[in-house]
Ligand SMILES: Nc1nc2c(ncn2[C@@H]2O[C@H](COP(=O)(O)OP(=O)(O)OP(=O)(O)O)[C@@H](O)[C@H]2O)c(=O)[nH]1
């Protein structure tokens with residue numbers, strides 16, 4: 160495995176003070192970050208978020224998706240429990256990268272949904288590889304997680320890697336008129352477990 164631990168520091172945030180741990184993938188040069196709070200290496204299942212980078216949603220306040228709201232909600236939940244961990248993985252655009260995501264957004268502006276746009280660009284619907292998590296979890300001595308996600312495929316992928324997901328914690332937030340179609344496609348085509356939205360727009 161090519162992912163190695165680099166260094167840790169404090170990261171004060173609006174929700175509290177996290178510990179920030181840096182990892183680098185020497186093969187891809189991708190730099191991943193883990194935020195933790197409380198004692199997470201004592202063997203008790205850890206409340207965890209495995210968050211895929213979304214520059215537009217996480218940093219630029221985009222309403223096209225729900226990523227920014229999900230990240231903030233995860234930080235809030237962990238702070239409320241006083242214990243938990245966020246793996247911030249640099250898998251922008253479900254693994255296709257930022258430039259390709261912009262191309263996909265352009266196709267979506269012309270009517271495609273997120274899956275069709277990926278396919279029109281020659282990519283699969285979801286190109287993420289979670290195996291990079293293994294050395295990071297090992298370094299943090301985390302073996303059992305309560306995973307904040309709506310994506311059953313993410314749970315399955317982690318379990319196939321030998322990561323024990325003892326609970327899926329529903330993680331819905333940030334629904335708005337601009338991401339209604341995106342969320343509908345996640346539910347209809349990607350199998351996300353999202354509440355029905357009877358009165359919503361599509
Ligand atoms: N290719 C592509 N990627 C997108 C698009 N919108 C958001 N993303 C990326 O999707 C990733 C987040 O994945 P999601 O499918 O929203 O959610 P998830 O991580 O599978 O599931 P949750 O754990 O429930 O959030 C981030 O890397 C975003 O950059 C899009 O329209 N096209």
Ligand SMILES: [Zn+2]
Pocket residue numbers: 213215216217224225226227
């Ligand atoms: Zn996003």
